[in-house]
Amino acid sequence: MAPNRILIADYARPGHALIMTRTGRVLWRYGPSSGPGKLDHPSLALRVAPGLIAVNDDYRHRVVLISMRTKRIVWQYGHTDVAGRRPGYLNTPDGLDLLHTAAAQGRPAVRSLLSAKRASVHIAVAPRSVRPTIHVRSAGYRLPVPVQREVAVAAGGHVLIAGGLDATGRSTSGVFRLDPSSGRLARFGSMRQAFHDAAGALLGHRLFVFGGGAAQSSATVQQFDLRTRRSAIVSRLPRALSDLSSATVGDAVYLVGGYDGRIPRREIYRTTDGRHFVLAGRLPVGLRYAAVTAVGASLVVAGGISSSGASSSVYEFDPAAGRSHLLGRLPGPVGHASAVTLGGTVYVIGGADANGTTTGSVTAIDVAKRTFRPVAAVARVSDAAAVLLGVRALIIGGAANGRAVATVRELR
Structure with a gap:
């Protein structure tokens, strides 16, 4: 120089x-x-x-x-x-x-x-005047068995998949490791308790599963150690929660909304160790089954199910200020969708509409410009786990009109 x-x-x-x-x-x-x-x-x-x-x-x-x-x-x-x-x-x-x-x-x-x-x-990935083309396609392989409402996280070049509902509608406890290149799936261990509708996150070499439930909402926090392959119950949430979502910003995991067995919740909790939780802020309305992803230092919370039904609202939450504000609205109400951030753009994928019908829509959100646009790509799935892997995301399992599927899709 x-x-x-x-x-x-x-x-x-x-x-x-x-x-x-x-x-x-x-x-x-x-x-x-x-x-x-x-x-x-x-x-x-x-x-x-x-x-x-x-x-x-x-x-x-x-x-x-x-x-x-x-x-x-x-x-x-x-x-x-x-x-x-x-x-x-x-x-x-x-x-x-x-x-x-x-x-x-x-x-x-x-x-x-x-x-x-x-x-x-x-x-440049794309000139400013040209919108990047996003495609949803098969990853080239499937899961051995259907699963929905599981948790999945990227870990050391692999994807860890834990829990969820099987094809018979029963909660599961298995932890599996997926090679995203070949599609090879290997059993890695098991959680202490079977669960579905939980939130998951990786902190260091430990997978944490927050809440969820089998017969009812749970406050249990489970930990799976990737080194020893052993699981344990290590803490409890401030309240019993299922149907919650999570996203990671820096070294902090944020747990968004959920269902306490009676009503959808507004609270957003923050943890850096998976064991201790502080109230980081609140949503304007209680939401369960919201699609949540991190964009820079903020969270985007899209759709979800409120006390009055499926929502089309999209909120941005600023952890530093502890405040949420309305960013805009999706083309229609949707819950049970997935969300990922690719190249600074948020993509809200699939979900179920106000009638409970699985939708294939994908919506791109530019948070800085506050613009929303439908994408031609189609991902007809709800309750799927979405995992970011560099310049692509995997959409794993999920359901189509209530039935668990074994498909693995790629968004890129």
Whole structure:
């Protein structure tokens, strides 16, 4: 870089790319603490064109390009958190090279990458005037048996699936590990109690299952240790809750709404250890079966079932302020939907309409612009688990008009 300018990557989690002076003054920094943009032990940072930094993101199995102006990832090679050796995959990459040979620069893709004038246009996921195309398609495999209302989380390049209702409508306790590349599913252990309609989250090397129920709503907090494969009951929620949702912001898990056996709840609880809970805020109305996802440092709560039926409202919750406000409305009332955030856009997927009929609609929400638009993609499923895996999301299991399904879909 320029004199008295040093570009470094700190080998840490979460990791950073920094530009510093020789005296240690930080001039530029990239390093989200959570979400798709978080780095995990980056080992190398390299300026590849004006305004573009390439980073070797070792433990997320990818190489990314970061815009210095927007501080966002604008391109990547590899599937986030999924190690592999097939084309398009990386496995703990340990370096990168920029090919400045005449042969390499003869390739249009490489030539545009190295061109200061054209780099940002070529590398961007989509030009600002063009909406990215989102597709929902089969992941190329199915679950061995149907399941709905389960919890699922990404963990070390795999997906952990726990609990849920089987095809007969009975609660289950199994914990399974899914290889998202091959579809191979292996039994990993079991929870202490069978459950469905719970919220789940990964904190460190432990999977936590919050509430849920079998015959009735429960306040039980269960823990599954990924290292020992043992489960235990470790705490209790402030009240019995089923039908609740969760999302993670930084090192905190937020538990949203739910049902106490009598009414849908308004409370949003926060925990950083899975054992202790504080009231972070409240929704304007009580909701169960809401679709919840994190966007930056905020939560988006879409649809759900209130005391008066399915809702079309979409709320944004600011954890720092502890307040919720109406962001807009979905095209129609929907509950039992799923939500994920891809590239800064929230996608509300499937669900059941006001008549209880499974819908295939997918709605894209730009939180910053407060815009809502239907997407041509179709995902006719409700009560499915949605798991973010870098530039794609898996929609696992769920139900179609009340019957559990074994399908695994990919949104990307």
